[in-house]
Amino acid sequence: MNARPRIARKKALIVTSTSLAVSLLLSSFALAPVSHAAAASHSPSFKVPTIGSGAISAQELMNSPKLIPDSTRNIVGRYIEVEFADDSEWRNAISAVKINGYALQDPSSYAISPGKILLDGGFFGIDGDYDITIEATGYLSADIKQPIISYYSQNLALNKPVFASDHALQAANYAVDGNPATRWESKFADNQFITVDLGAVYDDITYIVLNWENASAKNYDIQLSVDGTTWKTVFTTNQGEPGHLDKVLFAPNQARYVRMNGNTRATDYGFSLREMEVYGDAFSGIESAPVLHADATENVIGEPLDITFADDLEWRNAISEVKVNDTVISASDYRVTAGQLTLSSSLFTEAKPYWISVQANGFKNTVVYQTVLSKDGTPTNPPTDPTNPPTDPTNPPANPGSNLALNKQTASSPDYHRSSSDAVDGRLDRRWESAFADNQWMSVDLGAKQTMNRVLLNWENAYGKAYTIDVSTDGDTWHTVYATDSEDGGIDDISFSPVEARYVKMNGIKRGTPYGFSLWEFEVYAGTADLIDSPALVTSPTATIGEPVELTFADDLAWRAAITTVKLDGVALSHSQYHVEAGKITLDASLFIDAKPYEITVGATGYKKEVVTQVITLGSSYNLALNKPITTSEGPLQSSSFAVDGNKNTRWESQHGIDPQWISVNLGDVTTIKRVVLNWENAAAKTYRVEVSTDGVAWTTLYATTDGHEGVANLLINPTDARYVKVTGTERTTQYGYSLFELEVY
Structure with missing residues (x-):
């Protein structure tokens, strides 16, 4: 009987071609003489200071150099260079490197040199702030906060000129002021629009964010124009929802003007946008560079490499620098002729992969992934899977072997947006993209029959939800080796029983987005892909809201x-x-606001997913405010009793445009409370405080914030005796009043 197919999904942490090479760059990086012997078998041990004779005091520890965060490469998935004023004694005493509190276990995932620490981009898979800590024996720890930004970090529409259809109830410029508390609102009618002028023509406009207020569009279009006269529709939907954040991704286009055409409203009101954001790259006449092709004939140690390309005289003459593994090489180490870049053999002294990039003035950067083999034709250091962060060196994953699909012939369903050959070129900056429809496919011809048991699909955001992997020996008769109807994008690493085939096809049945099927890479392997069993997770038997x-x-x-x-x-x-420590994963209390089962999934590189169901109960707690007497500031537009009736479809609403406003519940008796839940409607409090009292006269503030917003605020407080609980709003998120679906006390 054939083994059951297995799939291990590892979300893409590395999303740029630059970071793919970081482990290779580390091998050529000038390393300081730092010993990692202890890290090979276990984490370094530290003597804990104690009070008493001979104890180490904090005053005896020396100061570490100040760390300087990377502000030039700090993009998702790229390697990071943290700098410092060099101190060789401190550098040689480094014992641990931590990211967000977790010590890096693989010494090859970072490199230390004078004045610089290089960190693998695989650790920076999403945007946000990362805490980096460097520990050195005899020194105070050195800490910094490293910001990581996404590609789409500059909102091109921010504070740009904007105009809209006539008789707007709130000004159009509120949709581009960067303040989600303000909003554009059209008149109460269909067929309304809002347009932003970016001020210049931009290239590769590809991503728009619409932050709708409840009065949203049911059916709308996104249109682009270079001149404000001729428009191109790049997105259409008839499934808009009130209060939704629509993130619209489409094929890159040039544009100066971006328009949202609201065709049909989702409510009886108008169209209302809190923010309209536009992202892309500035167009400055930069041309695309020729595609580079790796040397596949003489790519062995000690031989020069010939990188080929479709000849472009203008590009050749504009070449300004050539890099190998992100290091600029001397002009004497390369020669450019018609259709060929020849690189010196002295650059390739190890059998391993290299990244080669060429920059030419007035052209975009172009990159190729080149493998150099030993004299016997094998890589002594197999390429690192670009989608996986480093793993524990004491338990390395099985060598997946060579990608059989690399640079092979491909085919795909018609009317595609991007060529299928881009999914087998080994590059993570190009991709295949099908037509925007279900039932699309892509196949690769391996050139001859091969025995295989593994396919790796590296999905772009437009992924396949339901698809099959099919194989064939002749390209006519196909056999399905894997099928799924519940994928969620990222990287699908699929294993199946070994089979002999020449052709491999991804047969997309249903899309996961409104776009097509889109693959950065389609890889085929003959090697093993067995995953290690994860430790069994044990849920809490007494978990409560x-x-x-x-x-x-x-x-x-x-x-x-x-x-x-x-x-x-x-x-x-x-x-x-969440927080991971020895033998325990702790999830934040704010995640569990309903009594129900929750599915928790833990993914680890090289391991099988571990999935458990955690049941959350009410426990002994109940809503002390339910149907209790309640009072409020004068003149509410909707009754305060609606905030304690247990019905999340009713709400208290204060007067509009007046600060402060308040609502207070009488629990009936003095009771120990430890949690307050505020379920805000869109008209929420930006600045507010929660107070308690035993007599309704003397009040104590238990919680205050200046960053409130719509939705559920689950406030955990120290156990406190109270009979009265009051919420006082002093600043609103909208021009309306304060509005609560429910005020709950536990």
């Missing part, structure tokens, strides 16, 4: 270090929402 959840496991340091994602009901959590 509003409390942190602890999952326990038999501690496994390598598995802990390899954890890349924790999901709750299929949604990936941020690092601030």
Whole structure:
């Protein structure tokens, strides 16, 4: 009987071609003489200072150099260079490098040189702030906060000129002021529009964010124009929802003007946008460079390499620099002739992969991935899978072998947007993209029959939800080796029983987005892809609403270090929402606001996913405010009793445009409380405080914020005796009043 197909999904942490080469760059980086012997078998040990004779005091520890965060390469997936004023004694004493509190276990995932620490881009898979800590024996720890930004970091529409259809109820410029508390609102009619003038023509406009207020569009178009006269529709939907954040991704286009055409409203009101954001790259006449092709004939140690390209005389004459593994090489180490770049043999002294990039003035950068083999034709250091961060060196994954599909002939369904050959070129900056429809496919011809048991699909955002992997020996008769109907994008690493075939096809049945099927890379392997069993997670038997959840496991340091994602009901959590330590994963209490089962998934590189169901109960707690007497500031537009009736479809609403406003519930008796839940409607409080009292006269503030917003605020407080609980709003998020669906006390 054939083994059951297995799939291991590892979300893409590395999303740029530059970061793919970081582990290769480390091998040529000038390393300081730092010993990692201890790290090879276990984490370094530290003597804990104690009070008493001979104890080490904090005053005896020397100061570490100040770390300087990277402000030039700090893009998702790229390697990071943290700088410092060089101190060789401190550098040689470094014992641990930590990111967000987790010690890096693989010494090859970072490199230390005078004045600089290089960190693998695989650790920076999402945008946000990362805490980096460097520990050195005898020194105070050195800490910095490293910001990581996404590609789409500059909102091109911010504070740009904007105009809209006539008789708007609120000004159009509110949709581009960067303030989600303000909004554009059209008159109460269909067929309204808002247009932003970016001020110049931009290239590669490809991503728009629409932050709708409840009065949203049911059916709308996104249109682009270079001159404000001729328009191109790049997106259409008839499934808009009130209060939704629409992130619209489409094929890159040039544009100066961006328009949202609202055709049909979702409510009886108008069209209302809190923010309209536009992202892309500035167009400055930069031309595309020729595609580089790796040398596949004499690519062995000690031989020069010939990188070929479709000849472009203008580009050749404009070449300003050539890099190997991100290091600029001397002009004497390369020669450019018609259609060929020849690189000196002295640059390739090791059998391993190299990144070669060429920059020419007035042209975009172009890059190629080149493997150099030993004299016997094999790589002594197999290429690192570009989608995987480093793993524990004491337990390395099996060598996946060579990608059989690399640079092979491909075919795909018709009416594609981008060529299928871009999915087998080994580059992560180009991709195949099908027509915007279901039932699309892509296949690769391996050139001859091969025995295989593994396919790796590296999806772009437009992924396949349902698809099959089919194989064939002749290109006519196909056999399905894997099928799924519930994928969620990222990287699908698929294993199946070994089979002999020449052709391999991804047969896309259903899309996961409104766009097509889009693959950065389609890879085929003959090597093993067996995954290691993860430790079994044990759920908490007494987990209740509003409390942190602890999952326990038999501690496994390598598995802990390899954890890349924790999901709750299929949604990936941020690092601030969970904490991993020896034998335990703790999830934040704010995640569990309903009594129900939650599915928790933990993903670790090289390991099988571990999935458990955690049941959350009410426990002994109940809503003390339910149907209790309630009072409010004068003149509410909707009754305060609606905030304690247990019905989330009714709400209290204060007067419009007046600060402050308040609402207070009388629990009936003095009771110990430890949690307050505020379920805000869109008209929420930006600045507010929660107060308690035992007599309704003397009040104590338990919580205050200046960053409130719509949605549920689950406020955990120290146990406090109270009979009265009051919420006082002093600044609104909208021009309306304050509005609560429910005020709950536990």
